[in-house]
Amino acid sequence: MSLLIAFTAVLAVASAQTVTNRFPDDFLFGAVTSAYQVEGAWNEDGKGESIQDYFFHNHPEYTTGDTGDVACDSYHKYQEDVQMLKALNADMYRFSISWSRVLPTGDLDVINQAGIDYYNNLINELLANGIQPLVTIYHWDLPQALQYIGGWSNELLVDYFVEYARVLFENFGDRVKWWITINAPAGLVNGYAMNEVAPSQPASGIGDYLATHTVIKAHARVWHLYDEQFRASQNGSVGITFEMDGLEPLTNSTEDGEAAERARQFQVGIFAHPIYSQDGDYPAVVRQLVDANSKAEGRPRSRLPTFTQEEIEYIRGSADFLGVIHFETTFVTSGVTGESPSKTRDSAVITSSAETVPWGLRSQLNWIANEYPGFPVFITENGVSNSGGRNDSDRIEFYTGYLGAVLESIHEDGVPVIGYLAWSLMDTLEWNSGFTAKYGLYEVDFSSPNRTRTPKDSAGFMAEIFSSNQLPNQYNQ
Numbered sequence: 095m096s097l098l099i100a101f102t103a104v105l106a107v108a109s110a111q112t113v114t115n116r117f118p119d120d121f122l123f124g125a126v127t128s129a130y131q132v133e134g135a136w137n138e139d140g141k142g143e144s145i146q147d148y149f150f151h152n153h154p155e156y157t158t159g160d161t162g163d164v165a166c167d168s169y170h171k172y173q174e175d176v177q178m179l180k181a182l183n184a185d186m187y188r189f190s191i192s193w194s195r196v197l198p199t200g201d202l203d204v205i206n207q208a209g210i211d212y213y214n215n216l217i218n219e220l221l222a223n224g225i226q227p228l229v230t231i232y233h234w235d236l237p238q239a240l241q242y243i244g245g246w247s248n249e250l251l252v253d254y255f256v257e258y259a260r261v262l263f264e265n266f267g268d269r270v271k272w273w274i275t276i277n278a279p280a281g282l283v284n285g286y287a288m289n290e291v292a293p294s295q296p297a298s299g300i301g302d303y304l305a306t307h308t309v310i311k312a313h314a315r316v317w318h319l320y321d322e323q324f325r326a327s328q329n330g331s332v333g334i335t336f337e338m339d340g341l342e343p344l345t346n347s348t349e350d351g352e353a354a355e356r357a358r359q360f361q362v363g364i365f366a367h368p369i370y371s372q373d374g375d376y377p378a379v380v381r382q383l384v385d386a387n388s389k390a391e392g393r394p395r396s397r398l399p400t401f402t403q404e405e406i407e408y409i410r411g412s413a414d415f416l417g418v419i420h421f422e423t424t425f426v427t428s429g430v431t432g433e434s435p436s437k438t439r440d441s442a443v444i445t446s447s448a449e450t451v452p453w454g455l456r457s458q459l460n461w462i463a464n465e466y467p468g469f470p471v472f473i474t475e476n477g478v479s480n481s482g483g484r485n486d487s488d489r490i491e492f493y494t495g496y497l498g499a500v501l502e503s504i505h506e507d508g509v510p511v512i513g514y515l516a517w518s519l520m521d522t523l524e525w526n527s528g529f530t531a532k533y534g535l536y537e538v539d540f541s542s543p544n545r546t547r548t549p550k551d552s553a554g555f556m557a558e559i560f561s562s563n564q565l566p567n568q569y570n571q
Contacts, residue, residue: 184560200237334365341357417471471509473515522538
């Protein structure tokens with residue numbers, strides 16, 4: 095794999111220099127947003143309704159009452175966003191494309207040129223300022239028209255997703271060289287297990303497994319589409335990114351160690367194992383537990399669908415890199431909790447409240463490198479929320495610790511980490527938390543019609559790191 099070979103060469107040079115606070119020379123730094131969380135213009139210029147539009151308009155009981163109707167107004171202020179990235183000295187901007195802005199019905203019967211023009215303008219503006227686009231094809235905002243036929247719980251969605259991806263590759267792939275098919279599928283499928291997440295389909299332990307199966311097939315199909323029809327001319331990379339918050343044993347007991355491993359397989363392995371493992375297919379422990387519980391419940395079939403051998407081979411290896419989303423670490427012990435049926439109950443683990451511990455990211459990166467060797471690792475989201483304010487020393491402390499953990503992973507553990515993207519470029523609509531949770535390097539005044547952006551202290555701190563390619567000298571490993 096060319097990316098991995100390049101990283102190995104750079105790592106060898108870096109190790110020889112023994113500069114442990116410096117990142118590899120071609121390391122990619124940048125920041126992240128997603129379409130629904132920043133764009134606004136929810137019904138402008140031909141855009142169709144998404145499941146997020148529908149959810150936030152019809153289920154305020156699950157939110158703060160804020161919506162993404164205007165959000166950060168990035169649909170009109172994308173040029174200002176690019177200048178913010180330039181001031182950060184960012185190499186890359188990860189953003190998502192709104193499926194319903196490009197294909198309002200989710201299908202090819204209506205192709206919205208205004209939506210294509212918007213993303214062309216954003217991509218061109220980024221490139222004109224020396225910033226690479228990393229495009230997320232799907233970041234949780236399915237066209238509502240496709241939810242009416244079952245959304246991700248319906249395997250027909252694979253075909254719709256492939257056709258949508260083709261439109262993106264054809265229109266943007268000459269300039270976009272980095273693609274993520276699907277963002278954080280563990281969060282996506284929760285919408286088919288509980289009311290509180292769009293599309294609010296409470297089919298716990300059934301709908302989420304059906305959606306999981308569809309997501310994995312959809313990702314593989316799109317990777318093969320790119321590999322077979324676009325890679326030769328466009329020469330890009332296609333991966334997928336997973337929520338990988340740390341899951342560590344509560345005690346040093348064997349039982350808690352096994353519980354932590356089970357938790358990782360149910361959170362990460364259920365999606366990653368079919369794509370990145372040597373064997374393919376779902377993790378054995380996931381298959382065993384869901385099958386056994388389904389049988390005990392008197393069901394004639396497992397709640398977790400089955401891949402054919404042909405599908406296992408088709409899906410295995412369908413990625414150029416592995417994306418990691420990491421925010422915090424929870425501690426795990428063995429035990430049965432959660433409603434029946436549910437993924438939580440199937441996993442037979444109990445998790446404690448989350449903590450901010452940088453070593454949790456290092457531990458998770460090592461687990462990934464051991465579990466799925468041979469793939470470059472890209473940290474596509476890492477960040478911390480606070481209640482707001484431009485003097486965000488807590489965020490600076492967070493980034494110092496976590497970037498230090500990334501350096502340790504690279505230099506001491508040999509994990510092939512090729513990039514790091516901060517969540518988020520600016521304060522966004524943070525899903526159910528609305529505008530109350532602040533993750534941004536830039537403050538957004540959501541009470542202003544102009545959605546005024548102002549750099550926080552952390553923006554200057556990260557700009558220094560992105561420019562120098564190293565942590566400040568006072569950092570000691």
